[in-house]
Amino acid sequence: MEEKKPFYKTAEKGKFYMREAPAEEEKSLMRTYYPKTAGMIQxxxxDACxxxxxxGSFLYDEYPDKWSIERACxxxxxxxxxxxxxxxxxxxGEFIRTLFCQEMYQRRCRRKRCR
Known part of the structure; x- marks a missing residue:
């Protein structure tokens, strides 16, 4: 039978953030491939986010309303x-390249986490 550990011991003392660092580096790398205008927009x-x-911000509402998103945009x-x-x-063309880089990042990140 598996021994139960107290909750505070299961957090691995901050190792979660160490695992996220490579993902952030990958994200930053993909953003360097963005076109200039897309980089400015990003x-x-x-900054807006x-x-x-x-x-209490609408960013964290379970269902953010379209009007608030539209107004911010x-x-x-x-x-x-x-x-x-x-x-x-x-x-x-810049928009397509930006979305492609974003999608590529998400797929690379997903594949690395699954292995």
Whole structure:
């Protein structure tokens, strides 16, 4: 019969974060492949999420409402338009490359965790 361990001993004293470090490095690597405009947008999105990262924020609602998401995205879009007068001509291509890098990261991360 397996011996039960107290909860505080099952946490492995912070080893969880050590396992997450390679995933964060992988994520950072994939972001270096983003096009310039996508990198600027990513930084803005992270900043907006940092500002919304508080107790009671819609980010953590079980079902975030579409209106709040849309409003946050519209604010970011307005800020981005003020910062860059000329939007990249190849925005669709940049968007596709960005989503591809993101999907590639998620699949690589999933495969590494499963092995």
């Amino acid at each position: 930084a803005m999105v992270e 940092d500002r919304l990262d508080y107790e 519209q604010r970011m879009e307005s800020r981005m338009e003020m910062q860059t007068q000329s939007v990249s001509e190849n925005l669709l």
